[in-house]
Amino acid sequence: MSFDTEIHPGVQPQAEAATRGFTLNHSMLRIKDPAVSLAFYTRVLGLRVLRKLDFESMSFSLYFLAAPEQAADAPQDAAERTAWTFSQRGVLELTHNWGTEAQADFHYHDGNAQPQGFGHICFSVPDLDAAMAWFDQHQVPYVKRPDQGKLKDVAFIKDPDGYWIEIIEPARLKQLGL
Incomplete structure (x- = not known):
């Protein structure tokens, strides 16, 4: 018998049929300056940018990054790559709200300072x-x-x-x- 899950209080012993195919696609971090963050995540951690999406009317951009092995399989066509990106596992989304990079005292809560969260x-x-x-x-x-x-x-x-x-x-x- 293959492993399925550890059992603890609150754990559903078997996955419901309605959840088949559900996949954790990405986690999102808000970033102040995309040039600085992209340099870190692509140079220091080796991730590749799968797709960038701009939302002009709301003044923000999304950058989706993943391991180089995943990026190698990405379609060339932008629309196909968008759909493909949202079907992957282990993707990191960096969200940039335009203008934050120009605000010297701007920073996001890291989740570890009080009050703790993320x-x-x-x-x-x-x-x-x-x-x-x-x-x-x-x-x-x-x-x-x-x-x-x-x-x-x-x-x-x-x-x-x-x-x-x-x-x-x-x-x-x-x-x-x-």
Whole structure:
């Protein structure tokens, strides 16, 4: 028998037939300056921009980013790529409200300052030590390095808007929570 779900209070033991095909497509972060954020997410974390959508009447743009492997399969036609983007898994949406980049004192709540809410996104990496060296090379700010605190082998970095990004190497986490 294949694994389906852990059972805890509140967990539906079997997925309802009506939910078949539901897929977590993307999570969204609001960004102050797209040039700065896109540089971080494409250069430092290696993501590719699948699609940019502008909404002139509402003065905002959406940037959808994903792993390079996903981007390689994207259709060339913009309309087809839009539909394709919304069918993917693990996409990051960066939302830019026009004009925020010109406001020196503007910032978004990162979810970790009080009152806490949103916490972080997470990237898994094949080699945590190599990733830390890469982040150091690019002067990425840390919340926590892998050897700090009680939770070892887990790092937290910050993006240009102060959002926390957890960095993990899956092979190092086999004993986590046991």
